[in-house]
Amino acid sequence: MQTVKVAEILGDDTPDSQQTPDQVNSRFISPHFIKWCTLTLIGLMNGYASILMYSRGETSFAVLTLILTSLALYIFGSKKTYAHRYIYPGVAGMILFIIFPLVYTVGIAFTNYSATNQLSFERAQSVLLDNTYQSGDSYKFDLYRSENGYRLAVKDGAQLLVTSEINLTKPESLRLTLNATDDVVGSKAKIKDIIKNRATLNNVDLVLPNGNEIRMSGLRKFAAVQPLYRVESDGTTLVNNKDNTVLIPNMDTGFYQTIDAEGNYIGDPLAPGFTVVIGTANFERIWQDDGIKEPFISIFFWTIIFSGLSVLATVIIGLVLASIVQWEALRGRAVYRMLLILPYAVPSFISILIFKGLFNQSFGEINMVLEAMFGLSPSWFSDPISAKAMVLMVNIWLGFPYMMILSMGMLKSIPDDLYEASALDGAGPLQNFKNITFPMMMKPLLPLMIASFSFNFNNFVLIQLLTQGGPNMIGTSEPAGYTDLLVNYTYRIAFEGAGGQDFGLASAITTLIFLLVGGLALFNLRFTKLSEK
Known part of the structure; x- marks a missing residue:
């Protein structure tokens, strides 16, 4: 590697014999030397951090640190890849915030990781030996x-x-x-x-x-x-010093248990448990356990219906309102446009909480008006059908301004010549909407509708703030509600499970959700490419 002399850069041709020691040493300072010192220091620090994480049982995070560090050293240390240094932050962010959580979640789906099985085998054994x-x-x-x-x-x-x-x-x-x-x-x-x-x-x-x-x-x-316990020479078997009971680790369930004369596991599992790989058992539970399968299928179809009706209703309402506020004969169009955009301008969580009060079954203004006018007092939060209707109404209220804004922009892009030619043929507003406006808007609007469907498919905030998934279903193995979406159902299994937090089962459902939403995204990309041809 050729060093860069400071004297040559500055045009200093003073002989070495007439230069001070600092000047002589500064000639051999190389930018490459500084870069490699920095990269070496970063590599050593992150390598040491990876060793510490691995020693504490955080293998996945240690591997992640090594991957990001190796990628950085390769990009910044090689002349062939140095030009890609500007995209490294984006690639590292994608690995850190998208790929790693996805791989980590899929990995948990094949384990028994839960509130009772959080520790590694070595750590669980150490806790028992401390008793x-x-x-x-x-x-x-x-x-x-x-x-x-x-x-x-x-x-x-x-x-x-x-x-x-x-x-x-x-x-x-x-x-x-x-x-x-x-x-x-x-x-x-x-x-x-x-x-x-x-x-x-x-x-x-x-x-x-x-x-x-x-x-x-x-x-x-x-x-x-x-x-209370001592470990035998094999390093895994524990013996109870109080009553000499022998305990063997059950690698199928992740607990220490006693065994009978035939080697079968008997007795109650000994807490704390440890994490083990159980293969596809979590996925099999979804289809074999009726207490999980039935609510899962019901919630799956409700999620599709909720997302589809939300998109369809918001598009129709947004398109109609956009056509009205764009009507030149309408006076005060700017005021109407501002009022219709307000639901989109207000933070959604504020609107949801306000609607939660309005739909209150005893003191809400909506029930007061319905009872005064029609003698009706729906049980919005306890009746499954009423609860689903309420969720749809609130979601449509929150979503139609977005579609209206999109439609307003698309209406502006339609050439006026088409409407002038249609007027010469004697067509009215409905015929113009049917033959010109709707066909011209659906092509660019369809990808946005698919994206909106994907968003509503995972609309966690609305359900969690408005109904928390209720009213709850009866006879389920895990907590489930009639208004739960798949993402809310997964959250409840992960953090509110009947038998404790079941992260393995929740990760399995999350994996299925990813496949469904990923399929929609691929379909969206495929449709966009076809529409561009």
Whole structure:
């Protein structure tokens, strides 16, 4: 690699013998040298971070860090790829925020990852090995404050046993010997001092005169404590020290369990569980468990109906209103246009919460008007059909201004010559709309309709703020509601599951949603290409 001399760049032809040492050294500073030093430093730092993440069980994040770092070093370190350095932030963002979450979610779909199975096998085993049980007598104790620290006093029958003085903020030793005495020097500390120093006291081992050790087992007592489990030589089998029960890890369910003489797993699973790969079991649950299959199918069709009706209604209303506000004979068009755009200008969550109050079954203004005029008082939040109708009405209200704005722009693009020629043929407004306006607008509007369908397919905010999926279905294995969309149903399984948070099943449903929405996106792209020909 040829170095760049600063003197040559600046036009300095002074002989080396007449230059200072700093000038001589500065001639050999190379931009490539600085770049490679920077890349090396970044590589070492991210490599060390990856090792730390891997050591803590975060393998996926360690791999992600290595991929992003390797890609950066390749792009910025190679002359062939250096021209692509400007697109690296976009590529890295796509990997970090799109590809990685997708791959991570699909990976979880093939595991039993849930509220009860969150840990790795090694971590779950470590937690179980940290469990203890009281294996001997307990002894009441008191904490005494002395001049330079504290003393621990334990009563063994009529005998008083005391430790040497210890500084609990900076303990010199966590293994203290108890000695018999007649009196304790110092004043008895209050319970708040024990609570304050409990973290240190929990790590103190007291040695009785007979050699037995006791540890803190409560705010007022020490006791002989031993580990509840011990691990056998194979590294996986646990034995209960209290009753000598043998526990074997069940790699199908992710729990330690006892086994019978034939090697079959019996008894209750031992928490905490650990994460294991279960193959397609989560996907099979969707089709085999009636408590999941029936609500899933019902919610799937409701999601399609909700998305389709929302798009169809907003397009029709938006197109009609756009045609009206574009009518030159209409006075005050600007005022009407502004009023019709207002629902789109107001943040959607505010409008949804307002509608939630308006549709209140007891005090809402909508029911008051309906009851006064027609004697009706619909149960918007408890009746499935009424709830679905309410959700559709609110979504149409929020969506029609967007379609109206699009239609207004598209109407402007239609040549006036077509309407003039139609007028000469004696056509009226309805015939113009049928033969000119509608056909001319549908071609550019259809891709936007498909995009709107995809958005409504995952319209999580509307359902969550308005009905929270209710009214709830009865007899389901996982929480499900009549107004739930697939995305809301997935959220409820992931965070509100009947048997705890079931992230594996939620990820399986998310994977299916991705395939459906991805198919719509591909169809949209395919249609756009065909329309451009």
